[in-house]
Amino acid sequence: MLSNMLKMNILHFILLFILAETANSQNVSAILPLNKTTSWASKELYSGFFKLNSTSTLQVDFSNVNKNVSFIIFQVHSHLYNITLYNNTISRSSSVSGSNLGMYSSVKPKLDTFYVYNPNVDVNLRLFITVHGYLAADPVPGGCNMEFPIPTSPYMRTKYTKDYVLVDAPAAKDMSDVDCNTVDSVYLFFYKMYLPERHYDADNYFDGLRKMMTMDGITEFGEYIPPSGDRLRRTLSAYPGTGAVYVAVAYSASNTSAYSVYAPTTTYACAPLDDDGCELLDDFLSQLLCASLIFFGVFLCYFGHRFFKTEMYLIGLISGVIVTYILIALIADLDRPALLGVSVLSGMCFGAIWLAFWWFYGMPLFAVMLSTLNVGFLFAAIIYFGLPGGLVALQSDLNFWTLFVSVMLLTSLMFASMTFLSNILCCAILGAYATIYPMDYYFGSNLKYIVINTVRRATVPHFNKAVLSPPFEWRDALMTLLWLALAMSGFLFQHFHNRGRPPFPPPPRSVRPGVPGSYYGVSHPRRRTGVVIRPRIPEQTERTPLLA
Known part of the structure; x- marks a missing residue:
């Protein structure tokens, strides 16, 4: 009896399944x-x-x-x-x-x-x-x-x-x-x-x-x-x-x-149905580096010039990472984690070299030049980011990179004419962009592509024919306003914080004879050359007291 009931239930279930599939x-x-x-x-x-x-x-x-x-x-x-x-x-x-x-x-x-x-x-x-x-x-x-x-x-x-x-x-x-x-x-x-x-x-x-x-x-x-x-x-x-x-x-x-x-x-330029199909940072190293940019950016934006030697190292690190990433991407086919890892190691070495140059030579004009070149790079990337497509002349790599480097150098020369203020301004601009860069990933806007599109132009074959035409929606506008607010507040904060201080700190172990003290706001009565700076004797007249 139980066996017959079980068979009937199974047949009933199969019939319901067939009817459901047929209806579906x-x-x-x-x-x-x-x-x-x-x-x-x-x-x-x-x-x-x-x-x-x-x-x-x-x-x-x-x-x-x-x-x-x-x-x-x-x-x-x-x-x-x-x-x-x-x-x-x-x-x-x-x-x-x-x-x-x-x-x-x-x-x-x-x-x-x-x-x-x-x-x-x-x-x-x-x-x-x-x-x-x-x-x-x-x-x-x-x-x-x-x-x-x-x-x-x-x-x-x-x-x-x-x-x-x-x-x-x-x-x-x-x-x-x-x-x-x-x-x-x-x-x-x-x-x-x-x-x-x-x-x-x-x-x-x-x-x-x-x-x-x-x-x-x-x-x-x-x-x-x-x-x-x-x-x-x-x-x-x-x-x-x-x-x-x-x-x-x-x-x-x-x-x-x-x-x-x-x-x-x-x-969508990605696969939303796949696991992490539209996740841009899909490896641990990329996520770690992106998150660390927030802390580096805030420090550089508000305290970069105050801690000048740390700024020298960070600017050298950022420059080394970008240059190494482009060069290695051109000569080797590596996945992103490996490419980022090698670029960071190279950037750390470049940052140490740049800091050592200041440590021993201490030339403010030359030291600030790298910061201004980075701002020039960012400014040229913004121009490229906003250019209308279809400019046949700029599809030529020679024309494009000549114009790009010219904008970099002109921007750098304009800033280098006032070393103290330009260094504070460069710290504020670069630090503000480094701060919003990871926020841009998490928020879903597209200001990160200011740099990414330039790197693509340098490393991706046939990207010279690509029309950029970036989206600019409310998220992008909000991140742009945040960038401007951070840069302005960072410049004002650093300018006020460094008021009355020496423009630049003295190099710890300068090997240059006779470094002018006016650069660093200190006077040096004696130098290794043996030259003695004597005090100025006031001119004596008939009214000068004899025992003065």
Whole structure:
């Protein structure tokens, strides 16, 4: 009896499981009306959200097509997970997988039926589907495609590394050049829009996509991406954790009012679904060095000039780390922890050498020069960080580094003309930036890339073609204000704290004969040369007392 009851319970459980799986993977269909009136600024015929269960398929048909429409671009977008889009049957020439997809269909003789498949197990997806209709004179996006998997590919692709993002779009076809004989018949323009920093939720994601699907939205929210050598590709600096929406617009060369918009694509320049996929500091040494910068930065910002010998060592350490990191990255392929470890050891040696130079020679002008060069480096990096892309002259390494070094030297010479004040100011600026640098990592802003982009330019192949175009959102503005506040308060504090003191401390073991005492605020009646400075005898007159 128990055995029969147990068998019945097992059969009942299996039946419930099969029914649940069948209900979970059920296929659905939808018929979308396309009778919406379009305008030049918005050619959207339909947009809406659908829910698609795991391992299920959505079939999409159309009705009431606008009579002025010649062809449509059917788009499907999902958040973080890939889907498969195909028409009629799954084959290499009619299906594509990704998270931002689009397909072309002509109205005549009949619009295609599209299928959206969710291959993810145990993941139900929220899909955003939109249909755009175009006139016969409008160029076909991806109509002259030669690299993407389907013949007409009206969508874009993004690839990213830890340093840059590549955005590709297939060539468009103009009605005046049906056979794609010339690339000049259609102009392709790329645009981008950043999503909120360190936000990976679906609402922000879909909201950004919707804003970049029509000319109205692109004009209002998009930022033009200048070409960087390849007319069908844009190379941009990567800012992991900050999402971006990219879109291309094809304009007809013979008819400036004719255009079409590709299906936009997105990337976070990282993998939010992976463990630590968007974590920038994923090793212990990087986290330790980043956290220690806060203490070094505060000390340098508020007490650097007061403890001059410690400042000399820290400035030499920072300079040695940056120079060694760049040089080793150019000649060896090491992972980041090893590269950082070697750079720190080298920086410690360089800091000791720089301190020893002051210890024995004590030349204030020369000692301050390294601090001013570091500020010059930072100032040149800020200029590079804020430059608009597409400057062909600066893609040449000779032109770029000549200009970069010139800015460094000019800044250094300007500061070096007033050694005491410039050293305090340099300590305040460098210390403030070192303080906000690790905070920038933890807060999610992007001011750290002021230095990182410059190091990338020096070490990453082909980064000269990358468009920087950094995001500047409320987090970045807040960190900029904090940087300015720290630098100003540090300068005022050090200037007040050192008021009335000697401008520079004397070198402990100077080997230079006859170092002027005015540099350090002390007088030396005797030197190793044996020269004696005699006291000045006042001039005697007839009124001078005889016993004075």
